[in-house]
Ligand SMILES: Cc1cc2nc3c(=O)[nH]c(=O)nc-3n(C[C@H](O)[C@H](O)[C@H](O)COP(=O)(O)OP(=O)(O)OC[C@H]3O[C@@H](n4cnc5c(N)ncnc54)[C@H](O)[C@@H]3O)c2cc1C
């Protein structure tokens with residue numbers, strides 16, 4: 036079995052994992068970065084623009100993606116799953132499974148000829164199922180690495196891609212391979228998922244075609260999105276009236292998610308501003324319990340949205356149904372006025388919350404009450420988990436935005452660095468210390 | 472990148488094994504391919520001469536509008552279909568010129 040030795044293993048190649056890997060690599064540590072998807076980038080690479088600056092998301096993310104791939108101290112392993120973590124306290128052995136791409140990663144040039152030749156079209160998960168790609172494809176235009184991956188579950192095994200590939204990279208003989216990483220420290224940056232849209236029956240449980248999740252809206256607003264513009268997915272109409280339902284899946288005891296997801300107010304405000312830019316005639320209404328704009332420049336951002344004409348309505352959305360033409364009807368209790376009204380929109384976006392992405396058990400970690408990694412001394416060292424030598428970065432530790440994900444990523448890198456040094460210190464003579 | 476292990480079986484033997492292991496998904500995908508070819512033919516025929524909206528195409532072909540949009544988005548991405556103006560709130564789609 037192949038075995039590699041590193042100072043730090045970073046699990047998850049979203050913005051947090053990439054930042055931790057780069058910080059540690061820049062300090063001279065040997066780093067392995069393991070990502071389960073065929074490309075790094077995480078959720079951030081799917082976003083259109085970022086609050087509060089409205090900078091192009093891809094412009095910020097792609098340089099980091101390419102930096103982790105080319106860094107001399109970072110070994111990047113994509114399409115790999117951590118299977119088990121053995122050992123403890125500075126001596127970990129992590130078993131990792133490389134999933135078969137059915138494409139030889141060493142020789143594929145990312146030319147996409149296979150993709151254009153493949154006859155079968157499948158829903159693109161990058162576009163949350165609303166766009167498409169082929170069974171064999173380079174995952175998306177800015178994917179890192181630019182290497183094709185073949186989805187065997189949708190493959191006809193027709194061999195067309197194999198024939199057309201100019202370098203003979205398609206390889207049906209690949210099988211899953213397990214390899215081991217010996218490491219002194221581990222940084223968990225496995226990120227978040229959105230709350231399950233089907234959990235909330237009152238909001239249509241994901242069955243209403245013009246009630247969408249906010250990552251879909253991010254894709255509609257991105258220049259590379261599935262329709263190249265904002266359309267409602269139910270019938271391709273350019274929406275004029277759009278509603279946001281805040282706290283749809285956060286601060287909700289019935290779902291067992293009592294915390295605030297900390298990003299939804301801001302991304303809803305951001306999207307409403309971007310919609311106003313993309314569709315100047317559109318009217319956006321945000322139904323909220325209270326708006327939480329805690330970060331630097333965030334309150335001003337909210338005030339700007341108001342000044343642009345975004346309508347903020349304080350109320351609790353009781354239910355969403357649709358009329359016979361699939362227009363969503365929002366029933367809302369206006370808390371300040373003490374009455375209930377129904378309003379019909381072209382499109383509704385549920386501001387879904389954040390939950391832990393990947394189970395913690397395989398890392399030997401305990402979840403806290405909120406389901407995210409337990410941080411036993413959150414005030415003193417919010418990067419430390421219950422397992423010495425295992426640190427947490429980004430949203431694996433709890434809901435947070437990109438700014439905080441980067442801050443916690445650098446903090447985790449710094450803590451991991453101190454830990455690695457403490458473990459690799461060799462006392463030469465009393466009072467004298469060398470690092471190896 | 473970890474070089475993925477290649478099986479000691481030959482390509483032919485491996486394909487045979489993959490066909491046996493994934494028989495169900497291959498069959499499902501073959502059906503899907505037949506359906507996709509049929510829809511592609513019908514949609515392209517419908518918008519060869521005249522640009523139409525999603526609801527118009529859906530009604531003509533007896534399909535769900537959401538499905539028509541999914542196909543059009545895919546055809547647009549791979550250059551089979553182009554957008555051509557609007558009809559009210561709906562973009563119009565037309566078959567792209569043959570290259
Ligand atoms: C709709 C929406 C809009 C947003 N807009 C903004 C915005 O404008 N500005 C802002 O600051 N924030 C925004 N956010 C928040 C932002 O997306 C997050 O703060 C950020 O993406 C978190 O990064 P992360 O690296 O912690 O997690 P993720 O992006 O989830 O990355 C985790 C990575 O780990 C990988 N992974 C998971 N499990 C494993 C495993 N077992 N092994 C290997 N790899 C694994 C995943 O595939 C993924 O690549 C938005 C969020 C949403 C939902």
Ligand code: SF4
Pocket residue numbers: 152153154155170171185186189190191192193194195196197
């Ligand atoms: S073998 Fe599979 S991936 Fe390759 S062209 Fe055929 S269906 Fe597509």
Ligand code: SF4
Pocket residue numbers: 138142143144145146147148149150173182183199200201202203204205
């Ligand atoms: S597998 Fe071959 S055809 Fe496909 S992108 Fe790679 S080099 Fe190009």
